[in-house]
């Protein structure tokens with residue numbers, strides 16, 4: 001199907017969009033679930049909360065990763081959605097934690113899985129700036145340099161190499177900082193594996209889908225139920241679902257319009273056709 005079919009479906013209708021990692025790959029943020037991605041062993045919520053070493057490992061890698069993460073900029077896909085908000089798009093529900101929809105100019109965004117540029121205290125629930133914490137972490141851990149291991153498998157590999165032990169030892173020395181208000185454990189304000197999306201955020205997302213006449217999925221393979229449930233919800237309500245994604249998705253059998261293509265070019269063409 002073509003972008004014209006998509007435009008015909010959305011024209012003069014109220015619609016919402018659910019976005020995933022695929023919309024941010026053109027901003028240089030890798031899609032860990034996309035085709036060809038290396039398998040990863042993400043940190044589990046329970047492990048993060050209960051184990052000090054896990055938090056050391058997380059924040060050591062996060063300190064290194066955040067140095068380049070902050071450099072990502074919105075791409076044509078993000079910008080097209082800003083234009084499309086004048087053509088029936090009500091709200092962006094995103095599974096991404098990169099904040100690029102807001103950086104691109106979108107006003108109505110639900111950050112389903114949270115935001116990597118924020119930190120939340122597990123003690124007092126205070127939300128604070130990740131950039132400010134980065135400065136504190138850099139000051140508390142001077143001279144920390146290194147590659148960010150992409151996966152647990154890679155970690156186990158590095159452990160076998162002479163310099164690999166140095167990486168592991170460095171985590172043991174890594175200084176993890178507590179909440180400045182209550183001394184509690186700080187966690188990135190993102191939903192970890194093994195953690196539920198906050199109920200209020202889920203309810204807001206269902207309300208967005210209920211208010212829309214069509215749901216568009218852009219750049220998600222709908223691997224996790226946290227996104228797929230909104231597609232099923234829309235389909236159960238008899239609403240058309242359109243999917244733009246490179247490669248198959250778990251929602252394909254529910255889609256009225258299915259376009260196997262990238263989001264940058266497709267959403268830009270859509271904005272020109274509505």
Ligand SMILES: [Zn+2]
Pocket residue numbers: 121122123124125126179180181182183184
């Ligand atoms: Zn606190």
